[in-house]
Amino acid sequence: MQKILFKNIDVPDARSLDTYKSRGGYAALKKALSLPPEKLISMVEESGLRGRGGAGFPAGIKWKFLPKDRNRTIYLICNADEGEPGTFKDRHIMEFDPHLLIEGMTITAYAIGAHHGFIYIRGEYNWIAKLLMSAIIEAVTEGFVGYNILNSGFSFYIDVFRGAGSYVCGEETALMESIEGKAGRPRLKPPFPATFGLYGESTVIHNVSTLSCVPFIIEKGPEAFSKIGKPRSHGTKLFGISGHVNKPGLYEYPMGTPLRKLIYEAAGGVRGGKRLKAVIPGGLSSPILTADEIDVEMDFDSLLSIGSMLGSGGIIVMDEDTSIPMIAQKTAKFFAHESCGQCTPCREGTNMIKFLIDRIIAGKGGHTDLEQILRLCRYIKGSTICAFGAAAAMPLNAMIKKFRGEFEALVR
Amino acid sequence: MINENTRKTIERFIRKFPCRDSALVPSLSLIQRENGYVSEADMEELAKILRLSEARIFSVASFYTILSLKPIGKYHIQVCSNVVCSLLDGYPLVDYIAKILGIREGETTPDGMFSLASVECLGSCGYAPALQINMEHYENLTYERIEEIVEMLRSGEVWK
Numbered sequence: 175m176q177k178i179l180f181k182n183i184d185v186p187d188a189r190s191l192d193t194y195k196s197r198g199g200y201a202a203l204k205k206a207l208s209l210p211p212e213k214l215i216s217m218v219e220e221s222g223l224r225g226r227g228g229a230g231f232p233a234g235i236k237w238k239f240l241p242k243d244r245n246r247t248i249y250l251i252c253n254a255d256e257g258e259p260g261t262f263k264d265r266h267i268m269e270f271d272p273h274l275l276i277e278g279m280t281i282t283a284y285a286i287g288a289h290h291g292f293i294y295i296r297g298e299y300n301w302i303a304k305l306l307m308s309a310i311i312e313a314v315t316e317g318f319v320g321y322n323i324l325n326s327g328f329s330f331y332i333d334v335f336r337g338a339g340s341y342v343c344g345e346e347t348a349l350m351e352s353i354e355g356k357a358g359r360p361r362l363k364p365p366f367p368a369t370f371g372l373y374g375e376s377t378v379i380h381n382v383s384t385l386s387c388v389p390f391i392i393e394k395g396p397e398a399f400s401k402i403g404k405p406r407s408h409g410t411k412l413f414g415i416s417g418h419v420n421k422p423g424l425y426e427y428p429m430g431t432p433l434r435k436l437i438y439e440a441a442g443g444v445r446g447g448k449r450l451k452a453v454i455p456g457g458l459s460s461p462i463l464t465a466d467e468i469d470v471e472m473d474f475d476s477l478l479s480i481g482s483m484l485g486s487g488g489i490i491v492m493d494e495d496t497s498i499p500m501i502a503q504k505t506a507k508f509f510a511h512e513s514c515g516q517c518t519p520c521r522e523g524t525n526m527i528k529f530l531i532d533r534i535i536a537g538k539g540g541h542t543d544l545e546q547i548l549r550l551c552r553y554i555k556g557s558t559i560c561a562f563g564a565a566a567a568m569p570l571n572a573m574i575k576k577f578r579g580e581f582e583a584l585v586r
Numbered sequence: 587m588i589n590e591n592t593r594k595t596i597e598r599f600i601r602k603f604p605c606r607d608s609a610l611v612p613s614l615s616l617i618q619r620e621n622g623y624v625s626e627a628d629m630e631e632l633a634k635i636l637r638l639s640e641a642r643i644f645s646v647a648s649f650y651t652i653l654s655l656k657p658i659g660k661y662h663i664q665v666c667s668n669v670v671c672s673l674l675d676g677y678p679l680v681d682y683i684a685k686i687l688g689i690r691e692g693e694t695t696p697d698g699m700f701s702l703a704s705v706e707c708l709g710s711c712g713y714a715p716a717l718q719i720n721m722e723h724y725e726n727l728t729y730e731r732i733e734e735i736v737e738m739l740r741s742g743e744v745w746k
Contacts, residue, residue: 259668259707290604297615297652298708300721333602338615338650341706353603355610355638357649373605416670416711423712458669458707488711490670504669508706514649 176402178390178410179383180426182271189305191312194273200318202389206281207326214285214392221396222408223388226263227253227344227381228457228485229561230407230474233388237286239368240376249372250288251353251379252279254295255337255344258457259508260488263412264382266424268295268302271386272309276332278385280319281392283330286378291332294349297339306334341512345560346379347371348514359516360560383412403429407473407484415441417491418448430473437468437491448493452577456485458505459565461572462498481572498577499535499584502570506531509566517558523550524566531570539585548574588631592620596635609636614647619721622662623654651705659694659701661739664718667704670711679715680704682729686736699740 182188182197194200206214219234240248252275256264267275279291295303310332314320321329335353342348343358350372352358371377387409391399400408407429413436416422420442427436433455437443444450450465455472461482463470470476477484492501510528515521530547533539551567558564574581588596595616599609613636617628624647633640647653654662665671665680680702684690687700694701710716713725717732724735 256709257707260670260711262709262712265709296709297650298718298721298723301723335608336612336615338611338618339652340650352611353608354605355607355636355646356642357646414712416714417673422714454669490673490711492673496673500672501669504667504672508668511706 175428176398176410177426178399178402179267179271179274179386179412180424182274183266183426188271189269189273189309191273191309191316194271198393199273199389200277202393203277203280203318204324206284206392207324207328211285211287214281217396218285218388218391221391221399222406223384223391223399224407224474225381226383226387226411226487228258228459228483230484233380233384236368236378236380237282239366240286240378241369244287247290247373247375248286248288249375249377250279250283250286250291251346251349251372251377252291252293252382252385253344253346253349253379254293254299254382255349256296256299256382256486257341257344257512258459258486258488260414260416260454260457260490261486262414262416263424263487265299265302266412267382267386268299268306272306273313274386274389275306275382276309276313276319278388279332280313280323280330281388282378282380282385284323284326284328288378289330291330292335292353292372293332294335294337294343294353296343297337300336303334303336310334340514341508342514342560342562345562348560349379350377357514359514360562362559404471404473404475406475411472411484411487413440413472413487413489415489415491417489418445418493418496419443419491420445427472430471430476433463433468433470433472433489436472436489441489441491444491444493446493448495450491451494451496452492452498454488454490454492454569456483457488458490458508459569460485461568462501462576464576498573498580499531502573502581503528503531503535505569505573506566509562513562513566517563519554519557520563520566523554523563526550527566527570534581534584537584537586541582541585544574544578544581544585587621588617588628588635589620592616593635596632600636606636607638610638610643610646611650614643614650614653618653622660623657625655657694657698660699661719662701662703664703664705664708666706666708666710666714666716666718668707670707671715674714679717679727679729679732683732683736686733700736 224230347361348358367377425440506528510524551571555567
């Protein structure tokens with residue numbers, strides 16, 4: 175099976191530049207620098223690469239949104255904030271194959287005409303930030319990053335910027351606010367980052383996994399990428415499987431791999447031979463699936479068609495003994511804690527939902543409380559500046575609707 | 587207080603980024619790492635160094651969860667209480683550590699050695715349950731491993 179993001183994962187010391195180069199690393203960069211930037215943009219567009227962070231926006235289109243004026247300052251940001259519960263894919267790329275990301279960033283920067291890039295990494299990944307910084311220094315020393323890269327005349331610098339603990343900073347404009355030295359509160363869009371991003375300049379922002387796909391596309395050609403996976407969901411994806419499975423971990427599979435296969439083949443099935451109860455397929459904000467729904471294929475469209483989403487590909491598996499109201503309580507607590515407080519429906523709504531679920535779990539709730547939670551979910555969704563509100567409302571709504579009996583049993 | 591070395595690093599942050607204000611979050615994180623928390627005096631001083639208002643500094647310092655505005659223990663134990671760690675019995679770990687240390691969640695031991703908090707997802711879902719002590723991650727935890735870690739910190743051994 176073709177590996178794109180994990181091609182070096184079993185190689186000892188893959189993180190060193192020498193190992194990376196001996197495995198064919200930075201060949202894609204050399205090739206890219208010999209091509210005109212427009213060619214690279216069309217290659218990425220043809221490959222059908224879509225954002226791996228959750229939203230699935232086509233990468234090539236994002237690049238094309240940039241103003242054509244080449245004299246403008248353009249920033250490239252790598253979003254390594256990875257805060258979605260159930261998600262732990264980017265840390266692996268950065269920890270075990272940092273040069274893959276650095277090469278992807280440098281190629282992308284050349285394609286879009288950026289000379290300054292940031293890797294915004296969550297503050298909790300302290301050790302990874304250090305690894306990244308030394309990998310960047312290695313790359314600069316050998317001329318893959320920095321001034322006049324490989325004598326091409328193109329220069330590109332990368333800074334590692336550490337966050338300080340905030341889930342909402344994974345939202346692209348909140349992340350930019352954070353780099354600008356402000357609290358991470360998302361901006362109203364439009365204007366979109368392509369026209370008004372970091373420091374008010376044109377900005378392209380991608381997830382770690384998205385950027386790490388770029389070297390493969392440039393080296394092997396867009397067809398090699400687009401023939402993997404499914405129509406409209408090309409390439410492979412890192413699926414992080416956690417919870418009640420025998421072999422939790424990170425697995426690279428083509429887009430469109432059935433969820434059942436990931437749980438039972440890759441992750442070795444449910445722990446202790448128990449029955450499967452439910453699965454959260456793409457990080458905590460994706461609506462929960464019941465055990466009957468796991469024949470779904472893991473791609474953008476298939477999951478949307480059953481009312482969930484691919485999200486970050488963080489799969490959380492729950493066995494028959496799991497209490498869904500308890501999961502809902504943790505979910506509500508998380509979103510109430512992480513709401514940035516900017517929009518009233520989200521700030522008040524998430525806290526009100528948390529209050530109601532706590533009351534239900536404590537055995538003091540009534541049937542009206544359940545209805546009230548569902549109503550709040552409806553009010554929050556779509557009435558906030560960023561997608562956080564929907565991200566909080568959708569999973570709670572699905573938990574109550576699909577496992578209503580368990581909630582009913584707790585209320586009077 | 588912001589010591590001379592910290593100040594020099596902050597000045598390096600100012601030069602490094604295209605905009606002065608960008609030094610704010612890294613500077614606050616640095617003070618947190620160096621001093622264990624960000625005091626009001628630190629914020630006043632930082633406001634002068636960065637030429638920003640104290641209100642701006644406070645608005646940022648109070649937003650991010652890694653930054654603490656009150657003194658905490660020398661070893662700040664942050665246990666993940668999110669979904670996956672809870673599925674794998676992460677939550678009782680908080681109670682267990684609380685019992686070992688003789689404090690409740692949110693408190694600091696009288697000797698100032700340990701403080702305990704439950705936090706949201708640390709990005710360790712594949713290796714749950716997990717916790718973080720200051721800036722170090724600990725994963726695949728068991729009760730025995732936790733006892734070992736606490737013992738190691740108590741005896742003053744510097745850990746990796």
